[in-house]
Amino acid sequence: MRRILIMGATSAIAEATAREFAALGDALFLVGRNPDRLTAIADDLRLRGAAQAETWVMDARELNAYPALLDEATQRLGGLDTALIAHGTLTDQIAAQASSEMMLAEFQTNALSHMVLCTELGNRFEAQGHGCIAVISSVAGDRGRQSNYVYGSAKAAVTAFTSGLRQRLHPKGVHVLTIKPGFVDTPMTAAFKKGPLWATPATVAKAIVKAVQRGKPVLYTPWFWWPIMQIIKNVPEAIFRKLKL
Amino acid sequence: MSRQAFSWGRLPAPEQRLIKLASRFDALPTTTESLLPYGLGRSYGDSCLNSGGVLVGTRGLDRYIAFDRDSGVIEVEAGVSLGEIIELTLPQGWFPAALPGTRFVTVGGAIANDVHGKNHHRAGSFGHHLLGFELLRSDGQALHCSPTANAELFAATIGGLGLTGLIRRASLQLQRVPGPWISGSSERFGSLAEFFALSAEAETASAYTVAWIDSSATGANTGRGIFIRGNHAEGPNSTATPKGIRLPITPPQSLINPLTLAAFNALYYWRPAAVARDALWHWQPFFHPLDAVQEWNRIYGPRGFYQYQCVVPMQDAETVIGEMLQRIAESRLGSFLVVLKTFGSMAARGMMSFPRPGATLAIDFPNRGAPTLALLDALDALTMAADGAVYPAKDARMSPTAFRQYFPQWQAFARHVDPRFSSSFWRRVTETEVT
Numbered sequence: 058m059r060r061i062l063i064m065g066a067t068s069a070i071a072e073a074t075a076r077e078f079a080a081l082g083d084a085l086f087l088v089g090r091n092p093d094r095l096t097a098i099a100d101d102l103r104l105r106g107a108a109q110a111e112t113w114v115m116d117a118r119e120l121n122a123y124p125a126l127l128d129e130a131t132q133r134l135g136g137l138d139t140a141l142i143a144h145g146t147l148t149d150q151i152a153a154q155a156s157s158e159m160m161l162a163e164f165q166t167n168a169l170s171h172m173v174l175c176t177e178l179g180n181r182f183e184a185q186g187h188g189c190i191a192v193i194s195s196v197a198g199d200r201g202r203q204s205n206y207v208y209g210s211a212k213a214a215v216t217a218f219t220s221g222l223r224q225r226l227h228p229k230g231v232h233v234l235t236i237k238p239g240f241v242d243t244p245m246t247a248a249f250k251k252g253p254l255w256a257t258p259a260t261v262a263k264a265i266v267k268a269v270q271r272g273k274p275v276l277y278t279p280w281f282w283w284p285i286m287q288i289i290k291n292v293p294e295a296i297f298r299k300l301k302l
Numbered sequence: 303m304s305r306q307a308f309s310w311g312r313l314p315a316p317e318q319r320l321i322k323l324a325s326r327f328d329a330l331p332t333t334t335e336s337l338l339p340y341g342l343g344r345s346y347g348d349s350c351l352n353s354g355g356v357l358v359g360t361r362g363l364d365r366y367i368a369f370d371r372d373s374g375v376i377e378v379e380a381g382v383s384l385g386e387i388i389e390l391t392l393p394q395g396w397f398p399a400a401l402p403g404t405r406f407v408t409v410g411g412a413i414a415n416d417v418h419g420k421n422h423h424r425a426g427s428f429g430h431h432l433l434g435f436e437l438l439r440s441d442g443q444a445l446h447c448s449p450t451a452n453a454e455l456f457a458a459t460i461g462g463l464g465l466t467g468l469i470r471r472a473s474l475q476l477q478r479v480p481g482p483w484i485s486g487s488s489e490r491f492g493s494l495a496e497f498f499a500l501s502a503e504a505e506t507a508s509a510y511t512v513a514w515i516d517s518s519a520t521g522a523n524t525g526r527g528i529f530i531r532g533n534h535a536e537g538p539n540s541t542a543t544p545k546g547i548r549l550p551i552t553p554p555q556s557l558i559n560p561l562t563l564a565a566f567n568a569l570y571y572w573r574p575a576a577v578a579r580d581a582l583w584h585w586q587p588f589f590h591p592l593d594a595v596q597e598w599n600r601i602y603g604p605r606g607f608y609q610y611q612c613v614v615p616m617q618d619a620e621t622v623i624g625e626m627l628q629r630i631a632e633s634r635l636g637s638f639l640v641v642l643k644t645f646g647s648m649a650a651r652g653m654m655s656f657p658r659p660g661a662t663l664a665i666d667f668p669n670r671g672a673p674t675l676a677l678l679d680a681l682d683a684l685t686m687a688a689d690g691a692v693y694p695a696k697d698a699r700m701s702p703t704a705f706r707q708y709f710p711q712w713q714a715f716a717r718h719v720d721p722r723f724s725s726s727f728w729r730r731v732t733e734t735e736v737t
C-alpha cells in the first residue's frame with residue numbers, strides 16, 4: 058500500500074489517477090482549494106477501495122505552507138512515500154504577455170509552487186531513503202511557442218527542475234517522475250476543439266500509475282507525443298521563429 | 303455549435319453546443335440559450351437533443367456518494383452509469399432493480415425516461431426503486447425530491463425527459479442477488495398466441511422474460527420467435543467478464559437490407575442454440591448482448607436509423623401487434639432487432655412514464671427516408687387506435703397529435719417544466735400546431 062499525497066486533487070487528471078490508486082487499495086491525502094469537491098472526491102475514492110482518503114484545503118500559491126502540509130499528511134497517513142503534483146492553470150497568454158505581474162503570478166502557480174513542494178518532499182524522501190515524486194509538467198514545456206510561452210516556460214522550469222532532482226535523488230533510492238501529457242480532455246481545455254490527438258484523463262491516469270510502479274523517469278502520455286516532440290524540438294530556430302505555433 | 307451525432311439513432315443532427323459539468327457543485331451554464339441535461343446519449347431520437355441550444359453534459363458528475371452493503375441503498379451523482387453501479391455493488395451481492403437493454407445509461411437518464419427492463423412484470427420501472435434525488439432548477443434552487451418531499455416535482459421528473467431541471471444526485475434501492483449469473487431457458491415459439499401463453503406462464507416463476515421476433519416471417523409464421531426467461535442464480539466462482547469489440551467504421555450503406563435480414567432471421571431462428579433448457583448466462587450477455595459490440599449502431603450506415611417502441615393494452619395486443627408485424631414484414635423495411643415483452647400492471651410513479659400495462663414491441667428501422675416514415679406513421683395509427691403509446695426515449699418523428707393522445711397529461715406536466723429547459727423533442731410535439 059502506498060501513502061500518497063495529491064496536490065491539486067480536484068484536477069480531472071489527478072482524480073482519474075487517484076481512482077487507479079484507490080482500486081489498488083492505497084491511502085490518499087487530497088489537497089486542493091475547493092472543500093466541497095475534495096470531500097465528494099474523498100467519499101468516492103473510499104468506495105472505490107482507497108484504504109484512507111483525507112482532505113486538506115490549501116492554495117498552492119501559499120509557498121510557506123508546504124512544511125506544515127507535509128507534516129499533516131505524514132501524520133494522518135502514518136507516513137508518506139508518494140506524491141503526485143497536479144495543480145495548474147492554463148495561462149491566458151495574451152494577458153500574461155501584456156503584464157509582468159500576471160506572468161509572475163502564473164509562474165507562482167505553475168512553477169514555483171511545484172519547485173517548493175519538490176524541494177520539501179525531496180529532502181524528506183532523501184532522509185527516509187525511499188519515495189516517489191511524480192510531477193505533471195507538459196509537452197508544452199519542451200519548446201516555447203508564441204501561443205503559450207508563459208505557460209510553456211513554467212512547465213519547462215518544472216521539467217528541468219525535476220530532471221536535476223531525479224539525478225540528485227536517484228542514488229538515494231528516490232524516484233522522480235516527470236509527466237508530460239499532450240492534449241487531454243479536461244475542464245482546463247474545455248474551450249478547445251477536440252480531435253484525434255486528444256486523450257481522456259482515464260487513459261493518462263493509467264499511464265501515470267504504470268510509470269510510478271515501474272520507476273520510469275519521463276513519461277510522454279499518450280506515447281505518440283514523444284516522436285511529435287522530438288520533431289518539434291529539432292526544428293532549427295531560423296525556421297522555428299517564422300512559424301505561427 | 304457542432305453537428306456531432308449526439309443520439310443513438312445517428313440521424314442527421316441539429317446544431318447545438320455541449321457544455322460539460324465537472325462536478326455536482328457547478329452551477330448551470332449562464333447563457334440565454336435553452337438548456338437540456340445530457341447523459342450518455344443512449345436515447346435514440348431527439349429527446350436528448352436541443353437544436354440551437356445547449357446540452358449540459360452530466361458525465362463529469364460520476365462519483366459514488368454512499369453505499370450501504372447491508373440495506374443495498376446507493377447514492378450517486380447523476381452522471382454515474384448503471385454499469386458503474388454494478389461494478390461497485392455486484393461483488394457485494396447487489397444489482398439494479400430495473401435495468402434497460404444497455405448498461406451505458408446514466409442514473410439521470412434512467413430517471414428522466416423512467417426506464418424499464420426485462421423484469422417489468424415483477425419490479426416495475428426505474429422510478430419504483432428511486433428513493434429520492436436532488437434537482438437543480440434554473441432559479442438556483444436545489445430541491446430534495448422524494449415521495450414525501452416536493453412530491454409533485456418528484457413525480458414530474460420521473461419520466462420527465464430532462465425538462466424539469468438538472469438531477470445532480472440520486473438514491474436508489476438495489477436488489478439482492480447471489481452473484482453475476484442468470485439461469486433460465488430459451489425456446490422457439492411459432493406465433494403470437496404462443497408468445498402470450500408463454501409469457502403468462504413464465505411470469506409467475508421468472509424475474510426476467512423477453513422475446514425476439516422474426517421480423518421477416520409472414521403468413522402462418524407471423525409472430526414466431528424465441529422466448530427467453532431467467533432468474534438470478536448461483537454459478538461458478540468466476541469474476542471474469544466477457545470481452546467486447548468495437549464496430550470500427552460506419553459502412554457507406556446500411557448493412558441491414560431485406561436480403562441480409564431474411565437470411566439472418568432464418569438462421570437466428572433455426573440455430574440450435576436457440577433452444578436451451580438449462581442455460582446459465584453471465585449477466586452481461588443475458589441483459590446486454592449488444593453492449594459487446596461498441597458503437598454497433600453504425601451498422602445502419604451514415605443515414606442512421608429509427609427505433610419504434612410502442613405499448614398496446616393487453617386485450618388487443620395479439621391482434622394489433624400481429625397486424626404491425628404483418629405490415630413490417632411486407633414493407634421489408636425492418637431490421638433483426640425486434641423485441642417483444644409484456645409490461646406488468648404496477649402503476650408507474652412518473653407523471654409522464656411510458657410503461658403501462660400491455661405488451662411492448664420495439665423494432666429498429668434503417669433510415670430509408672419517406673417510405674420508412676410512412677410505415678412508422680401507419681404503425682402509429684394502429685397504436686393510437688388501440689389506445690397505446692409510443693416511447694419518447696426512442697422517438698424522432700411522432701406527430702404532436704399522436705403525442706398528445708399518448709400522454710394526455712402533458713399540459714399538467716408542462717407546469718413543472720423549468721422555464722429555461724427545453725429539448726428538440728419537446729418543441730416538436732408541443733409547439734407545433736396539431737393538424
Ligand SMILES: Cc1cc2nc3c(=O)[nH]c(=O)nc-3n(C[C@H](O)[C@H](O)[C@H](O)COP(=O)(O)OP(=O)(O)OC[C@H]3O[C@@H](n4cnc5c(N)ncnc54)[C@H](O)[C@@H]3O)c2cc1C
Pocket residue numbers: 310338339340341342343344345346349350360380381401402403404406407408409410411412414415416417418419420462463464465467468469470592695
Ligand atoms: C441498446 C439500447 C437498449 C435500450 N434498452 C432499453 C430498455 O430496455 N428499456 C428502456 O427503458 N430504455 C432502453 N433504452 C433507452 C435508454 O435506456 C434511455 O434512452 C436512457 O434514458 C438513456 O440514458 P442516457 O444516460 O444515455 O441519457 P440521454 O439519452 O443522454 O438522455 C435521456 C434523457 O435524460 C435526460 N437526462 C439525462 N441526465 C439527466 C440529469 N442528470 N438530470 C435530468 N435529466 C437528465 C435528458 O435530458 C434526456 O431527456 C435502450 C437504449 C439503447 C441504446
Ligand SMILES: NC(=O)c1ccc[n+]([C@@H]2O[C@H](COP(=O)([O-])OP(=O)(O)OC[C@H]3O[C@@H](n4cnc5c(N)ncnc54)[C@H](OP(=O)(O)O)[C@@H]3O)[C@@H](O)[C@H]2O)c1
Pocket residue numbers: 065066067068069070071089090091115116117118143144145146147166193194195196237238239240241242243244245246
Ligand atoms: N489538460 C491538458 O491538456 C494538459 C496537458 C498537459 C499538462 N496538463 C497539466 O495537467 C495538470 C492537471 O490539469 P487538468 O488537465 O487535470 O486540468 P483541471 O481539471 O482544470 O485541473 C487543474 C487543477 O489545478 C487546480 N489549481 C489551479 N490553481 C490552483 C491553486 N492556486 N491552488 C490549488 N489548486 C489550484 C485547480 O483547482 P480548482 O478546481 O480549485 O481551480 C484544478 O483542480 C496541470 O498541471 C496541467 O497543466 C494538462
